[in-house]
Amino acid sequence: xxxxxxPDEFREHAHKAVxxxxxxxxxxxxxxxxxxVEPGDLIAALPTSGPEQGEPMDRIFADFQRxxxxxxxxxxxxxxxxxxxxxxxxxxxxxxxxxxxxxxxxMLWKSSPAATELEQVTLDWLxxxxxxxxxxxxxxxxxxxxxxxxxxxxxxxRADPRCRTEGSTPNLVxxxxxxxxxxxxxxxxxxxxxxxxxxxxxxxxxxxxRADVLRQMVEQDVAxxxxxxxxxxxxxxxxxxxxxxxxxxxxxxKEYGMWLHVDAAYAGPAAICExxxxxxxxxxxxxxxxVNPHKWFATPVDLSVFYTRHPDILRRAYSLVxxxxxxxxxxxxxxHMDYGVQLGRRFRALKLxxxxxxxxRDTLAAMIRDHCQWAREIGDRALLDGRFEIGAPIPFxxxxxxxxxxxxxxxxxxxxxxxxxxAFLSPTALNGKTYFRLAIGNIKTTREDIENxxxxxxxxxxx
Amino acid sequence: xxxxxxPDEFREHAHKAVxxxxxxxxxxxxxxxxxxVEPGDLIAALPTSGPEQGEPMDRIFADFQRxxxxxxxxxxxxxxxxxxxxxxxxxxxxxxxxxxxxxxxxMLWKSSPAATELEQVTLDWLxxxxxxxxxxxxxxxxxxxxxxxxxxxxxxxRADPRCRTEGSTPNLVxxxxxxxxxxxxxxxxxxxxxxxxxxxxxxxxxxxxRADVLRQMVEQDVAxxxxxxxxxxxxxxxxxxxxxxxxxxxxxxKEYGMWLHVDAAYAGPAAICExxxxxxxxxxxxxxxxVNPHKWFATPVDLSVFYTRHPDILRRAYSLVxxxxxxxxxxxxxxHMDYGVQLGRRFRALKLxxxxxxxxRDTLAAMIRDHCQWAREIGDRALLDGRFEIGAPIPFxxxxxxxxxxxxxxxxxxxxxxxxxxAFLSPTALNGKTYFRLAIGNIKTTREDIENxxxxxxxxxxx
Numbered sequence: 001x002x003x004x005x006x007p008d009e010f011r012e013h014a015h016k017a018v019x020x021x022x023x024x025x026x027x028x029x030x031x032x033x034x035x036x037v038e039p040g041d042l043i044a045a046l047p048t049s050g051p052e053q054g055e056p057m058d059r060i061f062a063d064f065q066r067x068x069x070x071x072x073x074x075x076x077x078x079x080x081x082x083x084x085x086x087x088x089x090x091x092x093x094x095x096x097x098x099x100x101x102x103x104x105x106x107m108l109w110k111s112s113p114a115a116t117e118l119e120q121v122t123l124d125w126l127x128x129x130x131x132x133x134x135x136x137x138x139x140x141x142x143x144x145x146x147x148x149x150x151x152x153x154x155x156x157x158r159a160d161p162r163c164r165t166e167g168s169t170p171n172l173v174x175x176x177x178x179x180x181x182x183x184x185x186x187x188x189x190x191x192x193x194x195x196x197x198x199x200x201x202x203x204x205x206x207x208x209x210r211a212d213v214l215r216q217m218v219e220q221d222v223a224x225x226x227x228x229x230x231x232x233x234x235x236x237x238x239x240x241x242x243x244x245x246x247x248x249x250x251x252x253x254k255e256y257g258m259w260l261h262v263d264a265a266y267a268g269p270a271a272i273c274e275x276x277x278x279x280x281x282x283x284x285x286x287x288x289x290x291v292n293p294h295k296w297f298a299t300p301v302d303l304s305v306f307y308t309r310h311p312d313i314l315r316r317a318y319s320l321v322x323x324x325x326x327x328x329x330x331x332x333x334x335x336h337m338d339y340g341v342q343l344g345r346r347f348r349a350l351k352l353x354x355x356x357x358x359x360x361r362d363t364l365a366a367m368i369r370d371h372c373q374w375a376r377e378i379g380d381r382a383l384l385d386g387r388f389e390i391g392a393p394i395p396f397x398x399x400x401x402x403x404x405x406x407x408x409x410x411x412x413x414x415x416x417x418x419x420x421x422x423a424f425l426s427p428t429a430l431n432g433k434t435y436f437r438l439a440i441g442n443i444k445t446t447r448e449d450i451e452n453x454x455x456x457x458x459x460x461x462x463x
Numbered sequence: 464x465x466x467x468x469x470p471d472e473f474r475e476h477a478h479k480a481v482x483x484x485x486x487x488x489x490x491x492x493x494x495x496x497x498x499x500v501e502p503g504d505l506i507a508a509l510p511t512s513g514p515e516q517g518e519p520m521d522r523i524f525a526d527f528q529r530x531x532x533x534x535x536x537x538x539x540x541x542x543x544x545x546x547x548x549x550x551x552x553x554x555x556x557x558x559x560x561x562x563x564x565x566x567x568x569x570m571l572w573k574s575s576p577a578a579t580e581l582e583q584v585t586l587d588w589l590x591x592x593x594x595x596x597x598x599x600x601x602x603x604x605x606x607x608x609x610x611x612x613x614x615x616x617x618x619x620x621r622a623d624p625r626c627r628t629e630g631s632t633p634n635l636v637x638x639x640x641x642x643x644x645x646x647x648x649x650x651x652x653x654x655x656x657x658x659x660x661x662x663x664x665x666x667x668x669x670x671x672x673r674a675d676v677l678r679q680m681v682e683q684d685v686a687x688x689x690x691x692x693x694x695x696x697x698x699x700x701x702x703x704x705x706x707x708x709x710x711x712x713x714x715x716x717k718e719y720g721m722w723l724h725v726d727a728a729y730a731g732p733a734a735i736c737e738x739x740x741x742x743x744x745x746x747x748x749x750x751x752x753x754v755n756p757h758k759w760f761a762t763p764v765d766l767s768v769f770y771t772r773h774p775d776i777l778r779r780a781y782s783l784v785x786x787x788x789x790x791x792x793x794x795x796x797x798x799h800m801d802y803g804v805q806l807g808r809r810f811r812a813l814k815l816x817x818x819x820x821x822x823x824r825d826t827l828a829a830m831i832r833d834h835c836q837w838a839r840e841i842g843d844r845a846l847l848d849g850r851f852e853i854g855a856p857i858p859f860x861x862x863x864x865x866x867x868x869x870x871x872x873x874x875x876x877x878x879x880x881x882x883x884x885x886a887f888l889s890p891t892a893l894n895g896k897t898y899f900r901l902a903i904g905n906i907k908t909t910r911e912d913i914e915n916x917x918x919x920x921x922x923x924x925x926x
Binding site for chain 1: 497581626631761784818
């Protein structure tokens with residue numbers, strides 16, 4: 001017998017869920033961004049065992065509202081500024097609803113032609129918007145961490161093709177700046193390159209990688225018998241959104257035969273605006289690039305885009321085809337499973353397609369311009385106020401500020417703001433001092449929301 | 464300004480989407496399981512560039528139905544039998560809708576207490592249903608491929624703790640059967656162990672790993688100066704759902720200090736039924752286990768559950784905490800980012816919670832019993848028919864059959880069935896001969912659906 005919920009029962013509850021979601025999106029500013037709960041509160045409130053018999057959906061949905069929701073940190077809140085802000089936009093949510101009902105695993109072309117081909121189409125649209133040359137192979141992964149791990153693995157495959165069969169060789173070294181995202185180091189640990197073989201290149205006063213020092217470090221490593229195989233240039237670091245000098249790094253990468261991976265996971269979407277293009281100078285020379293539409297492009301998590309000019313190398317690193325995954329079309333199509341660790345792949349392209357079509361390039365570009373403008377305005381106000389220090393330039397939509405004086409004042413400010421429920425900030429350390437990060441990136445955020453955040457910060461500063 | 468779709472506009476379109484989904488679930492048997500499209504058809508039908516200005520949602524949704532849907536392979540169809548069948552059940556879809564609207568990234572406890580704690584609660588419920596001892600740490604990953612890669616990485620961390628800093632050592636070797644899933648080998652390649660260091664242990668006549676041969680291979684490797692560090696026991700292989708002798712393998716793993724990983728990605732849920740427990744004998748001794756609720760547990764992709772008795776080792780392999788991810792609660796909570804490559808984590812526990820509560824253990828167990836019963840019945844009919852050969856025993860819900868005679872007859876049968884749109888089968892090779900795989904696993908599948916699949920197969924056999 002069919003033991004699933006009946007289509008009629010689904011219809012009834014799904015309409016209720018939609019009304020709840022629409023109300024949630026309308027009333028989202030009434031929720032505290034950070035919940036007022038202690039560790040273990042939710043665990044203590046829930047039963048210690050699952051039910052033997054099924055329960056009515058109304059009860060489950062009521063418990064969702066009563067028990068789960070009060071323990072949720074509202075990432076979709078316009079005043080979520082702690083990490084790079086993200087947004088589940090309306091069209092993105094609609095696409096996720098449809099994706100989920102279809103439940104596709106796009107591992108092979110055959111296992112869903114629509115998933116495979118729409119991924120190729122949307123990523124080529126995005127490539128054009130970003131101003132990248134047309135020799136790019138695009139693929140969607142779940143997270144930037146996975147995209148970056150694949151970049152390092154492809155770099156290794158090129159530098160040491162024996163690795164696939166024999167295992168990692170110990171003399172490979174890679175480079176990134178001191179502020180590169182932890183996923184670079186984690187990827188290197190994961191694939192067996194080792195933490196000690198990730199060189200952290202010092203930065204200039206504006207937190208950009210010192211290309212001249214990179215060159216010296218590479219030369220030293222070569223002289224010591226090491227093999228430099230990969231360098232990561234960040235366009236928009238996590239701590240400050242600094243942009244490494246990608247064109248200069250690309251030149252060094254070329255000279256020494258290193259794979260150049262560009263981490264533009266957060267800032268990448270800004271390249272759809274011409275005026276931000278100079279910050280991306282040189283990324284067209286990269287061997288691989290990661291851009292996350294699930295950060296600053298109104299697309300719900302998870303959707304990380306990876307471009308590479310060397311799909312053959314990525315494929316060589318990862319392709320393994322067992323009998324039961326051989327299909328008649330293999331010679332004519334792209335089978336995405338050949339380009340990564342994961343066999344299972346959700347139909348993520350659908351949400352990128354909905355988002356790009358519904359908003360169009362103009363609206364997404366206008367959103368990015370607003371966010372960057374508001375971030376600069378916050379910087380200006382902080383300077384005028386006199387009590388704040390700015391930690392770094394503001395090339396994009398992140399501001400790093402601190403209260404003058406001991407770090408405790410800034411920690412207290414962050415704590416006060418976060419406890420107020422009105423906004424969510426996170427700390428970071430720059431030159432040994434603590435700053436708070438205020439990131440703007442939700443498509444629902446308005447200038448008034450930013451006013452409110454700033455007022456909340458001022459109230460905290462006045463304490 | 465807020466450039467998102469307004470809550471009212473979202474409400475309108477989301478209600479339409481719900482009606483479409485409910486109709487789709489009701490009428491799903493009217494769709495061809497495999498679409499009748501050629502490579503490139505969809506690409507050719509879509510514009511070569513994205514729109515500068517936004518488009519109305521009605522037009523996008525119409526194009527979804529008109530252009531995308533005809534190129535979809537319907538994984539959620541009750542007659543999808545090619546790969547392990549999966550199901551986006553009603554409660555699973557409802558939970559995904561809510562998850563998407565919340566757009567949570569559960570990397571830290573602080574970044575969403577609900578995501579972190581509900582994950583702990585639901586995985587403990589599942590552990591109890593599966594009959595596993597209580598010393599298990601559970602975590603949700605996206606896919607079994609990632610779960611398995613983490614298992615191998617944790618095994619490496621235990622065998623060679625210097626690897627995290629220095630990189631992989633070349634003398635590590637791991638073991639799995641000739642029929643182990645390709646993700647084991649891919650995981651080993653990815654983390655730098657190397658394909659040649661994955662030993663494929665021969666199988667007995669029923670495709671189970673020969674534990675005695677495993678022992679000999681391990682002894683040979685030790686004598687040759689290699690370090691056996693990991694062995695994978697499959698409970699339910701992909702090709703035939705054979706069950707390796709996990710208890711015997713566990714004994715060998717213990718003697719030689721190897722990490723035992725149990726791959727029960729597909730078959731794991733059957734352990735909620737007492738009568739299947741003997742096939743799982745010994746998995747309670749495993750160092751890690753993977754079970755995928757997104758396969759045979761009515762949960763939409765993606766949701767892969769990983770259990771380990773050694774969370775400390777997994778954490779040692781992967782934890783890296785940059786400044787901006789330090790929180791005041793770190794000493795009191797689990798931060799899931801510490802246990803894997805990925806920083807980003809969707810709120811997947813919500814769908815497991817909805818599914819477990821809505822169906823209860825009884826319904827899910829009854830579904831699994833039905834599926835296994837129907838698979839055995841297909842096997843019996845095939846034998847009675849006289850034209851078919853059965854490739855392997857049927858411990859769970861997969862049948863491997865072929866037409867007697869040359870492989871071409873079986874390939875033609877598969878092709879005929881798949882082109883009919885009435886069912887989807889996949890080929891596999893056993894002992895040098897081609898079989899078709901018929902997997903049952905969708906909660907919507909009925910006995911009548913299986914009758915229809917069998918009749919479609921008979922029609923193809925009659926040609």
